Amino acid sequence: MADINPDAMPLKARPLSPHLQVYKPLFTMMMSIFHRITGAALYVGTLLVVWWLVAAAAGPTYFNWVNGIFGSWFGRLVLFGYTWAAMHHMLGGMRHLVWDTGKWLEVEKAQLLAKATLAGSLGLTLLIWVIGYAVG
Amino acid sequence: MRDLKTPYSRITGLGSAKEGSDHFWHQRLTAVANIPLILFFIISLISLLGSDHATVVNYLGSPFVSALMLMVILSVVIHMRLGMQVIIEDYVHGELPKIACLMLNTFFAVFVGLVSAVALLKMSFGG
Numbered sequence: 001m002a003d004i005n006p007d008a009m010p011l012k013a014r015p016l017s018p019h020l021q022v023y024k025p026l027f028t029m030m031m032s033i034f035h036r037i038t039g040a041a042l043y044v045g046t047l048l049v050v051w052w053l054v055a056a057a058a059g060p061t062y063f064n065w066v067n068g069i070f071g072s073w074f075g076r077l078v079l080f081g082y083t084w085a086a087m088h089h090m091l092g093g094m095r096h097l098v099w100d101t102g103k104w105l106e107v108e109k110a111q112l113l114a115k116a117t118l119a120g121s122l123g124l125t126l127l128i129w130v131i132g133y134a135v136g
Numbered sequence: 137m138r139d140l141k142t143p144y145s146r147i148t149g150l151g152s153a154k155e156g157s158d159h160f161w162h163q164r165l166t167a168v169a170n171i172p173l174i175l176f177f178i179i180s181l182i183s184l185l186g187s188d189h190a191t192v193v194n195y196l197g198s199p200f201v202s203a204l205m206l207m208v209i210l211s212v213v214i215h216m217r218l219g220m221q222v223i224i225e226d227y228v229h230g231e232l233p234k235i236a237c238l239m240l241n242t243f244f245a246v247f248v249g250l251v252s253a254v255a256l257l258k259m260s261f262g263g
Contacts (some may be wrong), residue, residue, distance in 0.1 A: 129253055
């Protein structure tokens with residue numbers, strides 16, 4: 001509606017704020033980037049959940065076939081990565097919820113939280129898979 | 137004080153995006169909900185490892201599990217749509233591609249949500 005037609009009124013190139021490549025990589029920054037990447041991966045990966053639920057609803061033959069794919073070495077690798085993405089995004093999100101209260105924003109505390117997020121996500125992922133292998 | 141806002145805009149308090157703090161709030165609301173729901177989902181999957189089809193359908197089709205699974209799907213789908221919306225708004229700058237991506241984002245979230253819900257309900261009611 002109130003949009004400017006660029007042909008009628010050419011815009012000058014506007015200054016842009018600097019992006020990632022100009023900053024020295026910091027641990028908290030990497031965890032922030034990982035939070036976004038894992039979020040996007042989880043988004044796409046919901047198709048796996050849909051596929052599995054549809055397979056279960058479809059019947060035993062198709063379900064067993066799909067389960068075979070998930071159970072293959074490649075399927076397990078993808079699911080292991082998906083588990084880690086979920087755990088990392090969950091802990092990263094809890095970190096954000098803490099920050100939302102205005103606490104733990106100091107540099108040292110934020111770095112401690114970032115390290116705890118990475119360590120926690122790896123630990124939880126391994127725990128889930130160890131239990132999984134012990135049960136299944 | 138000089139204020140360019142219309143009186144209507146001032147009383148609604150929704151700002152230029154017309155949705156106030158809804159995006160922020162729903163992102164947090166579903167984030168909090170996702171924590172127990174995803175843990176329930178993962179524990180369910182672990183408990184189903186090695187089970188045959190009948191056991192899986194029996195479990196997913198039971199009323200309590202089915203209701204919780206629908207909550208998982210609902211909360212996750214809302215959360216991921218809001219998250220992807222932010223990513224799109226950050227990286228897709230052209231007006232037309234941006235609107236197209238935002239539409240596809242909503243379509244994808246609805247697709248994932250409703251197909252999962254139909255599958256779950258079929259296991260509950262479809263026999």
